[in-house]
Structure formats: structure tokens, C-alpha cells
Amino acid sequence: MTAYDDLMAFQRETEALAQVAGRLGWDQETMMPGGASAQRAEEHGAMANVLHARRTDPRIADWLAQAVPTDAVAAANLRQISRSYDRTVKVPARLAAELARTTSLAHRTWAQARTDEDVPAFLPMLQKVITLRQEEAAAVAGDTAPYDALLDDYEPGATAASLAAMFDALRPRLVGLRAAILDRPAPARLQGTFDEAGQLEISRKLALAFGYDLGKGRIDKAVHPFSSGSGHDVRITTRTNPTDPFNCFYSTVHEVGHAAYEQGIDAAHLLTPLGAGVSMGVHESQSRIYENQLGRSRAFTGWLYGQMRDTFGDFGIPDADAFYATVNRVSDGFIRTEADEVQYNLHVLLRFDLERALIAGDLVVADLEAAWNDRFMADFGYPVDKPSNGVLQDVHWSEGLFGYFPTYTLGNVYAGCLHDALRAAVPGLDDDLARGDTTRATGWLRDNLQQHGALRTPVETIAHATGAAPGEAPLLDYLEDKFSAIYAL
Template identity: 40%
Template structure:
């Protein structure tokens, strides 16, 4: 029986979580509905609700309740999880002085302008002073929060609690020795897909209808969610009862909406699969960005780019899009699995994507530690690009200036993308072991059992386990590169005849 103190504590966390839900909805509206003149007012509204959330999240009352609950040391798993994870968030929030938070908000706002200008002129030097200032401030944040091995850990902890840079490095190093030669082999393979297939005209209304059909097959609950259009696709989940996906649509490039929505739909299933009874507490929240990304990648790639999936859905796809009528399934399947090293991360295929992340990780660690001078980033970037991808950017815009993340003040964020890829392969391999008929189910379009397995093993636990622990529990191993490489090899070796 949870104590009265705990009841009070939960009502406080649920209270400020509501502010977060409202902020999420305002953000969704800004990207999907808000008329253009509404931007300045919206910015005030977002600042207002973020202020309320912060004020309540860092209240002395909450701190006192946490102190008391830690003395009570309740062994109930829900209580223990909620106290442990709220303590973590509380400490992160109160350790950073308000003045520092405000200064970072001010500088990131300037940094975005500086980044846009630098990228437009493809001149990293224009971004250097602001980036140096921002790194200095983020190092102060890391110091305030505290770290053992390196400041990077304190920053990455915001996105991937409990995972350390050194652990990631071990896996990335192993992966590199396998992935680089694998990509090289594909590059030299004699076979290449016909990519013109992907550019055949597909009317947008039909894209909307077909992707809805796919999301329904994935068991995305449209009574607890919806799909809208935005410039940049995202998933915004206020609560498990209201999960909103967005996509963009190009008549002459259907993969943007198709795989975009399977990806966002994977995020959405995670949000819908959280335990509604625990909304507003860590037990009703997702584990980490890496685990979240594993869900989107699993549906986008392990399912959406599999031959089994298309054996069931390709007939419907051809029926929906007349221009695809004469394209054989094998050609289609090859085209949606094209692998080719390229400069821009967001356009990368599932094989080379990880190399883009390893490149960033190799720059971010010394950059944040201060052992890599900011002005030396372009040279280092280009060298790494050659080493990992076998190509060298011809300018900063297609190199070290391509991502806005650093200007947003997001450091230690990039690795989570590749953690998502690695975890997705671990989870999918575990699902196949647990359900020997899984691939046949997918081949029949029966996606409910997979969704149930993910919900049962991952979603419903909320933050009960941190990422490495969850992976160990569900797959038998913490972060690992083997299932990922096995997945890639099993799929791409036959495709490319290597």
C-alpha cells in the first residue's frame, strides 16, 4: 500500500506532466495548423507553459517529498521506479542555475541564425565563435550536473540515461571493423537497383490512404491518434490516448511518406503502448531516445523494408498506384533497399546511416572534452568521412554544417540514432526467437502479434528499466553490434550478390 507521501508525490509529478503535455500539443499545432502570423504569440505561449513546468518540476515541495520517500525506501517496483527516475530528473533540473539556462536559451537562439548563415555560405568559420560559446556553456552544464569519466556523459544522459560514452565507443569500434568493409563490398557489387522506380508518380491522396492502411495493419489506434502533414515528420505523444504522427508527401517520391510514416508509426505504437494508468510518472514514460528510435527503426526497416512484408502488401500497393503496375516485386524490393554512401545523414540508407553517426560521435567526444578545437572540425569531419564512408564532402554545407543539432544545443544526442538501429536489430532477433512464426505472420500481414510482443516486453514497462538493463532482459545482451550485422548480412548479401 503506497504511503500518503507517495500519493502526494505522484499528484505533483502528474501535475507538471500535464504542462508538458500541453507544451507538446502547442508544438504539434505550430507545425501542423498554426497560421503563419501566429508565430510570435505561440513563442510566448510555449515559454509560459515551459516556465510553469520547470517551476513545478523544481519545487521545494517536490524535493522534500523525494527526501522522505527515499527514507521510506518502498520496495514496490512502481514506487521505486518513480522515485528513482523523478530524483534523476529533479537533480538535473535544480543543479543547473536559472541564469545558465537563460544564457543557453539566448545563445542557442543566436546560434541557429549563425548556423543558417554559415550553412547558406557553406563557411564553417562563421559558426565557430557561437559554437565555442555554446560548448563552453554546455560544459558548465555538464559540470553542474556532474560526471565521472567525461563531460559528454552528463550531456548524453539527458537523452540516454544510464549509457556512457565509453560503452558506446566499444560497440561502435567493433561495428566499424565490420561495417566499413561491408559497405565497400556493396559499393563494388556488380548489381544495382533501378532507382527510377522510386520516382514514379503516386498521387498524394492515394499515398495518404495507403499509409493509413499500413498504420492500421501495424495496429496504430486511430481512436487514440491521428496523422497530419508537416515540413519535418515527427511523432508527438501527449498521452497514450492522443498520439500524433506527421508526414510529408511528394507525388514523385513515395518513400518519404511510406517509410516516414512506418517510422513515426513505430514511435507512435511505443507511446500508445505506455501504461495509461501511469501517465505523468516515469512508469508511464519511455526509456530513452535510443529505445524510442529502436521502435521506429524496427517498423520502418526490419518490417517495412522486408521482403516478407511486401509479399503481403505489394498487390495492394500496385492497385493503389497505377504507375507501379509493371514493376516486379523483386525490383521494387531492391529499389527500396538501395545502399550507397552519401554525404547527407538524413538521406542515408539503413546500412550507411550508422557510419554517419559514428563520424559525429568521433567528433563530439573530443569536441566536448575540449581536446578538439572547434576550428579544426571541418578537417576532422572530412577525414572521417573518407575513412568511414569512402567519400569526402566538397564543402562544409554537405559536411560538418549539415545538421542543426549543435545549434539547438543538443550534444550527445546523435549516438541515440545508431543505438536505435542496434537495439532494433536486437529486439527483432529476440522477437523472432520468441515467435518462430513471426516472419510468416508478417508475410500474411498479421502484424498484431509483433505489436503485442513489443508492448509486453518493452512499452508497458515505462522507465522501470534503463536501456542497457532492458536490452539485457529482453535480448540477453546489453548494446551489441552482432544482431545488427547479422540482419544486414542476411538481407544485403543475397540482394547484392556479395
């Protein structure tokens, strides 16, 4: 056994325990009884202590010093382990456990406050989460800004400054496209009610159509759809709304994109640092290209139209062309996860700016709701009607995920680049999609990106798949071409 072998054997056990910890979170979101929240917080804290102790074990430093990589896979494993170790040793075990306990409790507090439309009930717990994350950022930041230290957890190598520059380049064309669209007659809205059983039946068909392996996964319901796990146990959730089946369908496709990435990683990387998505931005590129460029395309929505007519009968949309326009309708709305492609990133930029201010201490928690509402009014032109449509709509801050939101827009940028490359590499793709067949599209993504897991850095991962460094132009061109056609701009 070499030092590298010893390190990897130790790491596999750590990765397995991390999967167990993740399963606690999945259960909390889907099946855990409400009265178990205090006990679950202690369980999260205990697991955080165990994982922190393993990730800071002094033997890791010795193994890293002695290990000699023999190939690119070994070099990448050492890079990932070294990065994690260097970061984790800076965080006291007490803080890691307290973060796990507090965010577990904060999640339940957020969920109840959201139900009750009661922002003040959530703010004290949110303040505790922010204080702990500020302490963590201070511990690991070194010469970098505290927010960048948190962002690096989700998108290694990214900085707030680099993302802000990209987002500043996105905003003018997005705002201009939005204004032009809203000046045109809108396609018909979906009308009527759609029973839950029918929605879930189509949801399952969509998951299978996009390659989700239910033999190594499952679909459940949750307030906020998510994907959990990796390797041979990757689970997703969706939600239903009797008047909006698209919420269910596209939440499912979105989460299948995440799950497909994890299920598509080479089995040789199972329970190693390479056996998961390399970053949340790259992860989001998979969910967004599945959901939007493929799932909302004219070809695929034609297939979906047939599925809806088979399940629900005549639901008021006369033909597949009208259905495509309805699916891609740009309209007012409060909810990020339900936003159309044109406006989605404006929702993300709002959160990016607010959470940077919270971590920097430039915005106090007591003023958060007012700041949110003011920014929303400025960006969208109408007021927030209730907290569950505003500051309480997302789960992320209750779970301490500061630095996560910008990866959603970064994922859209990456998806734009991948879509260009995919279309060039797979001619005649629309003929497949019109039959509900995504095999060639998802196969290209699996072969060129998903199977490699965390073998490369995020930017290298996109460049390897597309042949070029990522940038915002392909996304903007795709949006302008698509919506100019739909709205006859």
C-alpha cells in the first residue's frame, strides 16, 4: 500500500459517511415527522462532528505530502482532497457542528414562517445562521473577501468580482429583451385544473424520457424540489400545483438534470472526490439545459403536448405551436423557480446582491424584507404581495447556502455554451426530441461532461466539453433568437 492508496481508502469511508449525512437531509425534506426536528438537528450535528474529524485527520497531511500521482485521475483526487483539507482544518469542529445543528433547526423555522407568512418569526434564526457563516468565512478567507470564501465552496475559482462583471454584461440585454417582449401580445395562459395523479404520471414519463435511472433513484414530493445523493443512490423531488402542471413537469426535468449528472459519472470514481459534480455552476448547467434548451424546445414541447392531451383530454390549447408559446410565455411572477428563461436571471441577481450585503454586514437582517421588496419593485415594476412570494420563498438562506445563488446564473451561462456545442455535434436533434427521445442529447452530455465528475476544474470542464472558454454570449444569443421568434420581435 502506498501513501496514495492509504489516503484513498480513508477517503472512501469519509465519502460514504457524507452520503449518509446527505440522506438525513433528504429524509428531513420528504418523510421526517415534524416533531422530530430537534432530534434531527442533534443527529446532523453529530454527523458534522464525525465528518469534520475525519476531514481534518492529521494523517491526511502526511499522506498528501508522500503521495505521488501516477495519472490524471490520481492528480485530480489529490487536488480535491488537498483543497478540502486546507479549507476544513481552518474551521473549528465546534463551529462545523453548530452550523449543522442551527441550519437544521432554521430549515423548520423557515418552513413554518413561510406557511404563516411571518417574516419576524424567521429573522432571529436567520441571524444565527448568518453569524455562523460569517465566522466560518473569517476562518477560511485569508487574503480573500469573506463572501468569496463562501462562494468558493460552491464554485471553486469564482469570485464575486468576476461574477458581477459577467452579470453586468447580461443585465442590459436581458432587460431590453424583457421590455420588448412585454410590449407584445402574450400567448395564452394555461387554464383549468389538472389532477395530481395525472401530473405525477407525466412527471414520471419525463424523468424516464430524460434518462433518469429509477433503479438507482426515486421521485418524492417536497416544498422546494431538489436532488440528493450520488453514485448508485440519487433521489429527486418535485411538487404539484392543480392550476400549474408546468411547475411539476419542469421541476422534475430540472432535478433529473442534476440527477443525471451524478448517475452519469464513471463508476470508477464512486465514493472518491471525483465521484460528484465538480461545482454547483456546472451542476446547474445540466439541470438548465435539460429543462430549457431541450425540455422547452419547440420539438420536445410538441411531444409533451401529446402526453398532456392523452392524460387530461382537451385542455384549451388548440395545437402544438400554441402550446410551445404557452410553455415559454413571459409574464409577471414572483417565484424564481417558476420564472421564464428571460426573467429568471434577474431573480438570481437580486439574491446575489442582497446576500453579499448580508455577509459583508452592509445589510442588517431587520431590513432584509424591505430591501428585497424595494429591489424587486425596481427590477420587475410591481410590488411583492406576500412574504412567501418574496423574501421567504427560497430555502437556501435557512440552510446557510450563502454563495450558492449566483451559481444558478453561471449554470445558465454554461448551458448556453453547451447547447451551442451540442447542436453542432448532433445534427437532426429536433427529430429525436419531437419523438420524446433525448438519448443522443443526453448521451453527448454524459460522454463529454457528466462521466468525468470532478476530474477537471469547473471552467476546464466546460471548455473540455465545448472546445472554448465559457462566456455569456451564447446564452444571450439563444434567448434573443428564441423569444424574438415566439413574440415576432
